[in-house]
Amino acid sequence: MEMLRIEGGTPLAGEVRASGAKNATLPVLAASLLLDEPLIIENVPHLEDVTTSNVLLAHMGVGVTMYDNMALAVDASTIVRCEAPYDLVKTMRASILVLGPLLARRGHADVSLPGGCAIGSRPVDIHLAGLEAMGAEITVEGGIIKARAGRLTGTRFAMESVTVTGTENLMMAATLADGDTVLENAAREPEVVDLAQCLVAMGAEIQGAGTSTIRIRGKSRLHGARHRVLPDRIETGTFLAAAVATKGIVTVSQTDPALLEATAEKLAATGARIESGSDWIRVDASAQRPRAVNIRTSPYPGFATDMQAQFCVIAAVANGTSSVTETVFENRFMHAAELERMGAMIRPEGNTLVITGQPTLTGAPVMATDLRASVSLVIAGIAASGTTDVRRVYHIDRGYECVEEKMAQLGAQIQRLPDKQPVGSTVAS
């Protein structure tokens, strides 16, 4: 086990490059299962979740070759096993993304049920209902989703609530179905659009990705393609939030500011100055302590739940009282108790945290519980005075590429150390 030790009190300053988006890479990797030719994926971030996906693909017999410059070639022509075992699914819920492609191309899939996770119960009932509407027969036996189908048939399916990976799973399945599929109440996240662009490069016919109605015309086969993953808007937003929490000046390059509207609006509401160009964005928060800001998470284009924990840190050091309301996940406030250990004043009220900003936080040993909670503790450690040890750092490695190198590049005093104290088992998020 490892931990991150941070000597806080330094405003972040400088420039850092955005990595490829984790939540776009994972579905694109799964999309390779629709092909019997290679898919070349560029701008792949070096993350634990990507490694887990590659292990899962390799378990199925898929060939994964790594090139320089963060590119992967994935060749599913050699697939021998259409299954995702519990050991892999339990460490990464996004493994459920293989269900739709396997079923569509191979007619069968055995995928372990993900179950609960650190941030809520997170069922996959909508994924399954959509596949059933396309003609699949699905049973759950011994914790394994067993899905069978001849060729899937196109259908009109309205998702009961907005689900990102659910939309992605069904969109992938529909590309090889017989006839047209219309997905209603679809997720509009940029990562859904990125996946659609990859599928179109593979020969799929898709309209409306990025809106709440997606139309897919099924094809009998798709072909090999090359796709470049879009920049990580959450990683970008994380560095910008860190700039505000530490009263710094940070530029993120090789990113897409157009994907960050809701985040940028709230960063500006703290009093920070925001500038951007076509592929960069800068926050200057050096002039004053951030102002309190109220946020409410919702599906895209609303304020991302994946940015909520980072904004809790801004609120914890802001001038005034902020409210942070989580509407997407039922249990995504585990960072609150850890931030309180660092001197944050937080009062939970149902799915809202009322946070009264303090002039300073103080370093403390804290425990990471999920990916975004972990990074919020890193930001808090950089903003605080004194030493913070962030333990269970494996959560952060799942979704942030070289986080300590990037933070150090911006001037943070941060190092990775061995952590000899025993900790519990991994939970997926």
Ligand code: EPU
């Ligand atoms: N939901 C259902 N039934 C379903 C599917 C979802 O009730 O069949 C509920 C969930 O329990 C949740 C809500 O719908 O309350 C939204 O969940 P969604 O399915 O949209 O989440 P996800 O697809 O599992 C993705 C990201 C998450 C991100 C959410 C919301 C990936 C691989 N994961 O998860 O990313 O928080 O969308 O934007 O794309 C992260 O990166 O830290 C992370 C957790």
